[in-house]
Amino acid sequence: MDATNELATLNDLTLTGVRIGDGTPSNVVIRNGRIHAIEEPGGAPQTPVWDASGLVMLPGLVDLHTHLREPGGEESETISTGTRAAAAGGFTDIFAMANTSPVTDSVQRWEAVVEASRGASARVHPVGAITMGLEGRALTPIRALAEAGATLFSDDGKCVDDAGLVRAAMRLAASSNSVIAQHAQHGQLAGNGQINEGHASATTNLQPWPGVAEETVIARDAILAAETGAHLHVCHVSTARSVEVVRWAKSQGWPVTAEVTPHHLLLTDELAALGDTRYKVNPPLRNTHDVMALRDALVDGTIDAVGTDHAPHARRLKDRPWCEAAFGMTGIETALAVVAQVFEDLGALSWDAVSARMSTAPAAIGRISHLAGRPLRAGEQATFTLVNPSASWTMTDDTYSKSANTPFLNSVFSKKVIATAIGGRLTHGAELFQNQTKGN
Numbered sequence: 014m015d016a017t018n019e020l021a022t023l024n025d026l027t028l029t030g031v032r033i034g035d036g037t038p039s040n041v042v043i044r045n046g047r048i049h050a051i052e053e054p055g056g057a058p059q060t061p062v063w064d065a066s067g068l069v070m071l072p073g074l075v076d077l078h079t080h081l082r083e084p085g086g087e088e089s090e091t092i093s094t095g096t097r098a099a100a101a102g103g104f105t106d107i108f109a110m111a112n113t114s115p116v117t118d119s120v121q122r123w124e125a126v127v128e129a130s131r132g133a134s135a136r137v138h139p140v141g142a143i144t145m146g147l148e149g150r151a152l153t154p155i156r157a158l159a160e161a162g163a164t165l166f167s168d169d170g171k172c173v174d175d176a177g178l179v180r181a182a183m184r185l186a187a188s189s190n191s192v193i194a195q196h197a198q199h200g201q202l203a204g205n206g207q208i209n210e211g212h213a214s215a216t217t218n219l220q221p222w223p224g225v226a227e228e229t230v231i232a233r234d235a236i237l238a239a240e241t242g243a244h245l246h247v248c249h250v251s252t253a254r255s256v257e258v259v260r261w262a263k264s265q266g267w268p269v270t271a272e273v274t275p276h277h278l279l280l281t282d283e284l285a286a287l288g289d290t291r292y293k294v295n296p297p298l299r300n301t302h303d304v305m306a307l308r309d310a311l312v313d314g315t316i317d318a319v320g321t322d323h324a325p326h327a328r329r330l331k332d333r334p335w336c337e338a339a340f341g342m343t344g345i346e347t348a349l350a351v352v353a354q355v356f357e358d359l360g361a362l363s364w365d366a367v368s369a370r371m372s373t374a375p376a377a378i379g380r381i382s383h384l385a386g387r388p389l390r391a392g393e394q395a396t397f398t399l400v401n402p403s404a405s406w407t408m409t410d411d412t413y414s415k416s417a418n419t420p421f422l423n424s425v426f427s428k429k430v431i432a433t434a435i436g437g438r439l440t441h442g443a444e445l446f447q448n449q450t451k452g453n
Contacts, residue, residue, distance in 0.1 A: 021443035022046065023395060027058040030066030031399070033389050034365040043395045046437030047375055050391050052425060063446055064397065071368040073105025073435065075375040075385050075397045076345060077165070077194070077272055078248060078320030081172035083129065083377055085114025088177045090325040090415045092126075095345075096133040098323070098413040101441035102346040103430035106385040107135050108324035111142040113171040118142040118153045122163045129147070134440040139144075140378060143173050143182050143193065159189035164380035168309065170295075172230060174200050179234060182244035189236050190421065192378060194246040195234050195419070197255070198296065202226035207336055209297045211284035219335065222297045224252035231255055231305070235262035235269050245380055245386075247271040250324050251296040253306035260315045270378050272309050272320035276420055280304075284420070290331050290338035291420050294324075306309035311352075311370060312361050318375040319352055321345045325416030343419045347408055350426035357427075364400075395437040404429035 033051070042049040042060060056336035064078050082090035092109075099107050109126060111117035115249065117126060123139050130137035141163040145151045147170065155166060166186060173195065206222025208214050213356045214221035231247050235258065238245035247259060250271045262269040274292060281301050284319050285292040292298060310316040324341025331338050344351075352371060356362040368386075376386025387393050408424050432442025439446065 015426065021439045021446060023437045023439065023446070024270070025060040026069070026446075027060045027062045028065040029058065029062050030054060030064065031068050031070050032364075033070050034361055034368060038232065045273045046395055048389060048391055048393050048395050055383070063280065066215045067401070067403070069206070069364050069402050070349070070388070070389060071103070071364060071388050071398050071400060072372040072389055073101045073379070073398055073433065074349065074371045075231045075379065076104050076107040076321050076323070076348070077246070077318060077375045077379055078169070079107040079109055079345060080322070080324045080341070081109045082095075082113065082325060084125075088327045089330070092130050092137065093135055093179060094168065094415040095323070095325070095375070096135040096137065098132070099345050100134040100433045101413045102347050103400070103429065103433050104135050104345060105396050105398070105435045106138065106381060107439070108138045108140050108165055108379055110169045111169060112147055112168070116142050116146050118145050120157050123158055123161055123163055127178065135383065136435065138165070139321045140169070143168045144178065147171050149173055149178065152178060152185070155185040155191070155424045156189050157180060161192045163191065164190050165194050167196065167248065169194065169196045171312055172196050172198040172200060173340060176233060176237070180237050180241060181399065183237055183241040183245070187241050187243040190380065192244045192246050192380070193438050194248050196231035196248050199226045199230050206297070208285050209282040209299050211282070211300060212451045213286040217286050223301070224254060224299065227252055227296055228254045228258055235259075235267055236271055239265065239267040242268065244268045244270070249274050249277065249296060250307065250318065251277050251299050252303045254311040255290065256315060260310070261359060270317040270374075271315070272318045272375075273311055273316045274320060275348045276342055278304065278307055278311065278355045279351050280420055288335055290333065290335055291418055292421070293335060293340055294342050295340040307357060308355050308395070311368070312356065312359055317370070318378060319348060319371050320375070321348045322416075325414050326418050328385070329415060332419045340420065341414055343412065343414050346414065346424070347419065347421050348410055348430050349398075349430055351421070353428040354426060396435050398430055399432040399442065401429045401431050403427065404431075413433050
């Protein structure tokens with residue numbers, strides 16, 4: 014698909030019959046990039062109208078966990094293509110992980126990503142690395158990065174195994190109102206793991222990757238968060254016992270939040286055992302028991318947010334024997350469809366709950382609630398995503414992302430993002446408004 018930015022701006026327009034979250038149909042008047050009014054249907058609109066009957070409007074989605082690959086990995090993704098894919102998925106704000114080349118481990122490099130992202134299809138919030146070069150030996154200038162504007166710090170792709178370094182990083186984060194986002198993967202326990210430990214590893218003879226490698230790090234870091242007062246955010250929780258550790262930490266009142274990826278909510282290690290490297294991911298796909306625990310935890314709020322862990326890879330990096338192929342999946346364009354399906358499968362579909370997990374909570378965790386995840390009401394910026402809740406569509410490899418390593422190829426979904434806007438500027442779906450807007 015064409016990755017060109019969509020620049021149409023909504024001015025003096027009324028969206029008629031749209032539902033805001035779980036609300037009743039309303040007319041939403043947009044003027045000068047803001048929501049001017051929310052009115053009951055039936056009156057005579059004072060602006061041109063666009064028929065949004067049957068559609069759902071949500072606050073723009075926020076992704077705490079995106080890999081844009083730029084700088085250094087432009088073969089797989091660029092800021093332009095990655096943010097265009099994000100807009101197509103309904104995201105207005107994304108946090109770009111630091112494992113680029115060079116690593117985002119200095120103020121200068123953090124500012125370079127900010128500058129390179131100007132004018133992109135989504136607002137990019139660079140994540141600062143916790144350790145220099147992601148090597149787990151020396152801390153980055155966390156306080157200086159926080160003063161520059163960084164709010165989230167992570168060595169994602171690698172775990173900071175050294176408890177002393179994690180403790181020191183947390184102390185710095187606590188004093189600068191920033192967040193430590195840990196990739197929970199104990200190096201010695203995970204080893205050279207390739208696939209979930211259990212039936213999948215036994216039937217494939219691949220190196221097993223035990224869940225305990227994740228669970229022990231979460232438990233350790235939760236205690237360190239309690240001791241330092243720092244906000245610990247756990248990236249891509251993948252096991253039932255991880256859920257219980259997070260639930261226990263929260264019951265103690267400790268400053269711990271967690272995210273889950275869409276693929277860990279829908280896919281199991283039975284697919285990975287087939288040997289298709291599209292299903293090779295870090296952490297690995299787990300068993301059905303784990304998947305069901307993750308689903309329940311997302312619905313009941315134990316897991317706070319959905320983080321896509323959108324990890325694009327050029328075809329040559331995935332089309333290899335399993336042990337040589339790169340870990341990772343794309344997922345930012347299908348995230349909302351997957352999450353809505355999970356809620357619906359559990360008989361708990363609520364658009365307010367979906368937006369809480371995909372917009373409000375991640376915005377709060379990432380310290381950008383002044384920009385994103387805000388309620389859609391009069392006076393607020395017109396920053397939103399429009400969803401067709403009854404659109405049957407099939408995921409293909411014709412994506413806005415530069416890479417096509419999606420695990421959902423040929424999957425059929427029933428909810429679809431059709432438009433996204435930031436401050437009234439359409440970043441996705443402009444052609445719909447241009448084709449259907451009509452005068453009074």
